[in-house]
Amino acid sequence: MVGDAAPRLRRALVAGQIALAVILVLSAALMMRGLVALHRVDPGFRTDGILSVNIVLPAARYRDAASQRRFFGELQARVAALPGVTSVGGVNSVPLSGTFSGISIDVDGRPAPKAGDDDTARYRVVSPGYFKTMAIPIVEGRTFTESDARRALPLIRWWEGQPLPREFDAPQPMPVAVVNQTLARAMWANQSPIGRRFKVLFSPWITVVGVAADTRNDSLRDRSSPEFYLADSQEPQLDFSLMARTAGAPMDLAPAVRSVVRDLDPGLPIRAMGAMDDIVSRTFVMPGFLSALLGLFGGMALLLMAAGVYGLIVFTVSLRLPEMGVRVALGAGRRQVFRLILRDGLLLAMTGVLIGAAGAALLARVVGSEVFGLGTALPSTLAAVLTVIVAVVVAACWLPARRAAQVDPAIVFRDA
Numbered sequence: 001m002v003g004d005a006a007p008r009l010r011r012a013l014v015a016g017q018i019a020l021a022v023i024l025v026l027s028a029a030l031m032m033r034g035l036v037a038l039h040r041v042d043p044g045f046r047t048d049g050i051l052s053v054n055i056v057l058p059a060a061r062y063r064d065a066a067s068q069r070r071f072f073g074e075l076q077a078r079v080a081a082l083p084g085v086t087s088v089g090g091v092n093s094v095p096l097s098g099t100f101s102g103i104s105i106d107v108d109g110r111p112a113p114k115a116g117d118d119d120t121a122r123y124r125v126v127s128p129g130y131f132k133t134m135a136i137p138i139v140e141g142r143t144f145t146e147s148d149a150r151r152a153l154p155l156i157r158w159w160e161g162q163p164l165p166r167e168f169d170a171p172q173p174m175p176v177a178v179v180n181q182t183l184a185r186a187m188w189a190n191q192s193p194i195g196r197r198f199k200v201l202f203s204p205w206i207t208v209v210g211v212a213a214d215t216r217n218d219s220l221r222d223r224s225s226p227e228f229y230l231a232d233s234q235e236p237q238l239d240f241s242l243m244a245r246t247a248g249a250p251m252d253l254a255p256a257v258r259s260v261v262r263d264l265d266p267g268l269p270i271r272a273m274g275a276m277d278d279i280v281s282r283t284f285v286m287p288g289f290l291s292a293l294l295g296l297f298g299g300m301a302l303l304l305m306a307a308g309v310y311g312l313i314v315f316t317v318s319l320r321l322p323e324m325g326v327r328v329a330l331g332a333g334r335r336q337v338f339r340l341i342l343r344d345g346l347l348l349a350m351t352g353v354l355i356g357a358a359g360a361a362l363l364a365r366v367v368g369s370e371v372f373g374l375g376t377a378l379p380s381t382l383a384a385v386l387t388v389i390v391a392v393v394v395a396a397c398w399l400p401a402r403r404a405a406q407v408d409p410a411i412v413f414r415d416a
Contacts, residue, residue: 017301018389019353019355023383024298028295045215049248051257052094052276057071062238065165065235075261079257082253088127092232096241108199121225122218122227124217124230139212141211151166176213180227182227212376257270309393342394
């Protein structure tokens with residue numbers, strides 16, 4: 001019984017190695033496909049040639065919204081005049097930087113939602129040049145202009161008792177917003193949103209003047225969220241990022257921008273500065289690391305699997321040499337012996353592959369939502385991985401099977 005159990009245990013261990021290799025190699029392949037798919041995603045804006053400069057104004061020196069607007073307006077005007085700069089914009093939350101703002105909205109004419117089921121949307125505060133700088137198309141209506149600047153600042157009131165801004169009742173441009181396509185579809189279905197109104201918290205009614213193309217501002221993995229844009233001339237910010245497009249390398253512009261900031265406010269630090277391409281590249285760091293790590297583990301699993309299959313087949317052939325000698329002596333062809341050994345290896349491989357495929361299916365169900373672009377890629381990727389596994393097993397069995405096929409019956413019987 002013990003003698004019979006040992007071979008079965010060896011085969012079970014090697015089959016387990018094959019199953020583990022299937023799971024690890026499939027995981028690495030799926031992560032790699034997801035990373036490639038992520039690189040192919042169009043975020044809806046251009047990042048090349050853009051320098052991002054984040055500045056946080058100290059509230060002690062810039063106490064009111066008007067002073068905040070003056071600083072960033074002057075900063076953008078001066079940077080726009082620098083050699084090589086083709087356009088300048090500003091935004092309170094740089095796309096793909098991991099920061100965003102969400103708020104509940106009340107659409108004019110839309111039935112009031114149930115309690116706790118408010119309509120919400122992302123929002124960004126941008127300057128008039130933002131859409132041009134980021135190459136975001138305006139598909140309907142217009143973007144912001146300098147004529148949208150209001151005297152009553154800021155636009156949003158965060159609580160009901162918050163004091164109204166000065167000159168709120170003076171004649172001035174109406175509050176305006178640009179919405180993205182996703183928000184336009186969600187709130188106004190197939191109708192044009194131009195001229196429609198909505199409120200955010202305790203703001204006055206805000207009129208939609210334009211529709212911007214959808215962009216993936218939060219993550220490349222996720223589709224565009226409902227989002228609207230407010231003008232910085234109506235909703236100034238303490239925390240704002242300058243976005244400057246330049247004909248040269250973005251970081252070559254950095255010293256000139258630092259000089260402009262120093263001229264405007266010598267004691268004001270720049271919190272962050274970098275090329276927009278680098279900001280986007282950071283979104284690939286973790287998926288790339290996981291792909292490399294799983295690729296390493298998958299490669300090691302393939303090597304261990306090949307060594308295990310090879311060792312088992314070599315050991316099995318050594319035990320079965322007398323049998324092989326008898327078969328050859330009785331007229332069995334060497335190809336028959338070769339196929340016999342190879343068949344044993346393939347049967348072992350199929351056992352491990354079936355177990356591994358079951359584990360892979362369970363893995364796909366568990367992590368399917370975490371792997372970008374998995375979708376229909378699983379069957380084809382699994383087929384490719386199984387083909388590789390079987391090929392490695394065949395390669396590991398080839399040499400032992402060939403040696404068994406070349407056995408000399410006379411030598412085997414002499415040494416027996």
